[in-house]
Amino acid sequence: MPPYLRFRVRMAHQAMLQFVASFASSLGYIMLGFGQVLVGLIACLALPGLFAATRPWPQALGLFAGQALLASAPVWLLRKRLLPEQVLLWCRPLPIPARAQWTANIAVAGIIIVPLGMAYALSTAIWLWQWPDWLRPVAPQAVLLTAGSLLLGWIVSTLVLARRCRMPAAPTLHAHRPPPAPYVPRVPSLQRMAAASPRRRAWTALHHWRQLFWLPFWRGENVVGIQQTVLLLGAVLSIAVWLWRPPVVPPTLWAANAALLLMLLTDRGDKAVTEQIALLRPVAAAWPAPIDKLFRFARVSALLPGLAVMAWFALLTLGHLGRASSAGYSTTVATVWLCFAGVAQVAVIALRRLSVNGRVGLVISAIIILIAIGSELWN
Numbered sequence: 023m024p025p026y027l028r029f030r031v032r033m034a035h036q037a038m039l040q041f042v043a044s045f046a047s048s049l050g051y052i053m054l055g056f057g058q059v060l061v062g063l064i065a066c067l068a069l070p071g072l073f074a075a076t077r078p079w080p081q082a083l084g085l086f087a088g089q090a091l092l093a094s095a096p097v098w099l100l101r102k103r104l105l106p107e108q109v110l111l112w113c114r115p116l117p118i119p120a121r122a123q124w125t126a127n128i129a130v131a132g133i134i135i136v137p138l139g140m141a142y143a144l145s146t147a148i149w150l151w152q153w154p155d156w157l158r159p160v161a162p163q164a165v166l167l168t169a170g171s172l173l174l175g176w177i178v179s180t181l182v183l184a185r186r187c188r189m190p191a192a193p194t195l196h197a198h199r200p201p202p203a204p205y206v207p208r209v210p211s212l213q214r215m216a217a218a219s220p221r222r223r224a225w226t227a228l229h230h231w232r233q234l235f236w237l238p239f240w241r242g243e244n245v246v247g248i249q250q251t252v253l254l255l256g257a258v259l260s261i262a263v264w265l266w267r268p269p270v271v272p273p274t275l276w277a278a279n280a281a282l283l284l285m286l287l288t289d290r291g292d293k294a295v296t297e298q299i300a301l302l303r304p305v306a307a308a309w310p311a312p313i314d315k316l317f318r319f320a321r322v323s324a325l326l327p328g329l330a331v332m333a334w335f336a337l338l339t340l341g342h343l344g345r346a347s348s349a350g351y352s353t354t355v356a357t358v359w360l361c362f363a364g365v366a367q368v369a370v371i372a373l374r375r376l377s378v379n380g381r382v383g384l385v386i387s388a389i390i391i392l393i394a395i396g397s398e399l400w401n
Contacts, residue, residue: 071168093175131179277396
């Protein structure tokens with residue numbers, strides 16, 4: 023194997039290991055809340071390609087193209103892990119032949135597509151075993167369309183990696199001037215915090231929290247800000263639909279979804295803050311000012327998204343006490359749900375020294391109890 027190809031393949035394997043490790047602590051939560059959904063999604067993975075064989079050619083073409091884009095989505099989402107910017111800057115001056123680059127891109131895309139192809143094969147086997155009436159006349163064409171969409175997804179994934187290889191170098195400034203010393207301009211303000219007025223100290227602490235714990239979660243390849251926003255919006259939407267009670271889906275399912283997203287919101291936020299503190303602590307140790315108060319404030323701030331979700335639930339349930347009886351839900355159960363959710367949120371932040379299994383057990387237990395309480399809201 024050529025050295026460049028071996029380097030790219032090893033880097034892709036390392037990126038996949040890091041990606042899987044980042045979800046290791048969340049696997050218990052995901053399987054608890056979405057285990058059956060994931061099994062159903064795997065069974066339906068090949069459905070668009072199979073169903074395309076039964077439709078007229080314009081609809082079949084749309085389903086085929088959508089299936090190919092779906093197959094290439096993992097490579098597009100992981101493109102920054104598979105080809106980090108530092109590696110691009112390092113490889114660009116090297117005399118790497120175009121053929122070697124294309125071979126490496128095909129191989130790296132195959133590392134993602136081959137496991138996906140196994141899932142496609144399992145999904146196709148499930149549908150062939152079920153053997154529905156609409157599939158029987160077009161089974162060979164349906165299998166060919168599914169395989170073709172997967173192959174087209176491989177080609178699109180290769181083109182995504184090739185485009186990233188040709189991206190222009192973004193930060194050319196740093197190669198010509200030394201980077202400024204990090205946070206040096208902010209150290210004097212930290213020294214003056216003790217002598218400043220309480221209002222000035224509060225604004226200064228809020229400014230440092232924004233610079234050190236808010237902005238880094240939205241910059242570069244950090245996805246913590248987007249992740250927390252999605253969890254927050256999902257929890258708010260789940261509570262709204264839960265109290266709306268659409269006739270199609272049982273309310274208990276929305277109660278379970280709201281409890282799961284609420285606990286994940288606080289757990290993931292606390293984990294992100296803890297990791298950021300671990301990165302800042304060696305640098306902050308050299309500052310001639312105590313930084314522990316800012317770290318404590320950052321840990322407490324991880325509660326704010328969960329408190330916002332709980333406030334939304336309280337507004338919808340307890341904000342209109344006169345309408346509770348007509349709406350049919352119990353304000354007592356809503357109060358108990360809020361009280362236990364608050365205790366669970368504080369426990370996640372306070373019991374930080376628990377082991378990984380202990381923390382997973384704490385979060386899962388809180389989710390189960392919240393689901394049990396929420397299921398009695400309409401009784």
